[in-house]
Amino acid sequence: MTQDAMIDADTNFGPAGSGKHFCNCRRSDNLDFFLAWLANPLRVASIIPSSNQLARAITKEISGSTGLVLELGPGTGVFTRALLARGVAEQDLILIESGAEFVGRLRDQFPSAQLFQRDACSLRTIQLFGDRKAGAVISGLPLLSMSPRKVAAILRGAFHHLSVDGAFYQFTYGARCPVPRRLLDRLGLRAVRISTTYANLPPASVYRITRRKTLH
């Protein structure tokens, strides 16, 4: 079985041949997600979880050899399941989720992952891995509905925990990178769009954000 097929098998719980294209089809996930969105539309920012296709796209450069992976805003865990299917060990996962309605379910699903119920803006101050750095950050955070100050705090915190050549992966429903160019310049970062998937409601693109290489 290919790795992408494994991700579908691991993340798609809908009946065979059912409309699995736009959501990960765990009915209670969808209902819980929708109720969370009703209660807090700005924080949740979508009425259903991301699709399996988007989960594949945002995790496609990650494997068991990436090492520690930090996930921001896992929600009902569609990207988390994709990370496990890519070969990331559950104990190498650190999940940061501020929504109380998602935290209990994440703890049940991923008992060996480290889970923090925290605002990702405080990432810089959280003691995550001792001396170890993460190989990647996967973000499901709604950056477009956050202030530039919050986005800057999240990126500073994330890059504090990332290894020198580590990457931050962010999806967006927008037409361009959700981190403004000015902020990327200020933080010495560059963003590259690595995929666009139409099999998501709404269609979404994934950006890889890395440190700019300095010339010696």
Ligand SMILES: C[S@@+](CC[C@H](N)C(=O)[O-])C[C@H]1O[C@@H](n2cnc3c(N)ncnc32)[C@H](O)[C@@H]1O
């Ligand atoms: C668009 S949903 C994405 C959920 C999931 N990753 C997916 O793609 O289906 C945004 C998620 O980020 C969480 N979130 C929003 N703001 C946050 C913050 N400041 N710190 C931590 N989590 C946050 C929400 O509770 C929600 O789970």
